Amino acid sequence: MKSAKAIACSNIALIKYWGKRDPILNLPQNSSLSLTLDGMTTTTTVRWETDLPEDSVSLNGNLLTGSELAKMSGFLDLVRRQADMSLKAQVVSENNFPTAAGLASSASGFAALSLAASHAAGLNLDSRELSILARQGSGSASRSIFGGFAEWRKGDRPDGLDSYAEQLMPPEAWPEIRMLVVVLEPRPKPISSRAGMTQTLETSPMYPAWLSTLEADLTAAKKALFAHDLETLGTVAEANALKMHATMITTLPTILYWQPTTVALMHRVWELRRDGLPAWFTIDAGPNVKVLTDAAHASRLAEALGNVEGVESVLICSAGPGATLC
Ligand code: DP6
Numbered sequence: 001m002k003s004a005k006a007i008a009c010s011n012i013a014l015i016k017y018w019g020k021r022d023p024i025l026n027l028p029q030n031s032s033l034s035l036t037l038d039g040m041t042t043t044t045t046v047r048w049e050t051d052l053p054e055d056s057v058s059l060n061g062n063l064l065t066g067s068e069l070a071k072m073s074g075f076l077d078l079v080r081r082q083a084d085m086s087l088k089a090q091v092v093s094e095n096n097f098p099t100a101a102g103l104a105s106s107a108s109g110f111a112a113l114s115l116a117a118s119h120a121a122g123l124n125l126d127s128r129e130l131s132i133l134a135r136q137g138s139g140s141a142s143r144s145i146f147g148g149f150a151e152w153r154k155g156d157r158p159d160g161l162d163s164y165a166e167q168l169m170p171p172e173a174w175p176e177i178r179m180l181v182v183v184l185e186p187r188p189k190p191i192s193s194r195a196g197m198t199q200t201l202e203t204s205p206m207y208p209a210w211l212s213t214l215e216a217d218l219t220a221a222k223k224a225l226f227a228h229d230l231e232t233l234g235t236v237a238e239a240n241a242l243k244m245h246a247t248m249i250t251t252l253p254t255i256l257y258w259q260p261t262t263v264a265l266m267h268r269v270w271e272l273r274r275d276g277l278p279a280w281f282t283i284d285a286g287p288n289v290k291v292l293t294d295a296a297h298a299s300r301l302a303e304a305l306g307n308v309e310g311v312e313s314v315l316i317c318s319a320g321p322g323a324t325l326c
Helices: 066-083 105-120 127-137 193-203 207-226 230-249 260-274 298-306
Strands: 003-015 020-022 032-049 056-059 088-095 149-152 165-169 177-183 280-282 289-294 313-317
Touching (some): 032 177, 032 207, 032 313, 066 088, 066 127, 088 105, 105 127, 165 207, 230 280, 230 289, 260 289, 289 298, 298 313
Parallel strands (some): 056 088
Antiparallel strands (some): 032 088, 032 149, 149 165
């Protein structure tokens, strides 16, 4: 078998990964917790070819070149090394949502690529091995191997073999959970999360404070998750996201991913909450806002948030499945 196709969903962290202890192996400073989202997917086909002079990677119909292609080839090298082969790959990958707009396209992308590339190479990796492989493409991809809620344990080993995600709860265990994805600008972000993290670690005086509260946030979020306590989970997630952004805002130079509409949405979520609706936001390395809620309130919230000036679209997502072969 030299060809395989896989699909993976994106995930949004409720407790964020921000900062690396090893930028080559993508080993994080802290553990994180995420919800895999249905409806936001990457589908990737990998063919290991005998007559290709170099890897060819197409993303949403565009052939990658230069440093982007080099990054993908570096990742494919990991698979070649594990499979002990030298064939080059033809990779065709499609997202059904905007790429690199803070919508975690690298998470679904590297999760789908890990599964398709390893399977096509004849490797039969278990989900832990897949998570370790995906992590090396993009940290957050380690979590998209799993459906529902996943925790990426940071691990301590220098070789990263104990830094992988695990499923905490399958999608069907909390069918009422919803995440609204409020899209402002379907455009590439100005600074990648990778560059943002490096700069934060190097220059933010707030970074040690972020790290010192992380384990407590994670413990509180997991307890709330297992109790299906949406209010506590949402409260911890919102505070955790704001704390992460506080570390970015205090870097030199400042990194501020928020646009005026981002802030307007934050105020609107607080207002709606004061009116009694269950809604808590989280924001990643981009201007878009994601809102945690439940099935009973999702449509009403989507309508209210969709009316905020500057919002392009609102997607309602449930807990999605893990990466699978198609
Ligand atoms: C803010 O996983 O995209 O979304 O490991 O450098 O590829 P790399 O970074 P990436 O960073 C995600 C950062 C975040 C928080 C999160 O998803 O946990």
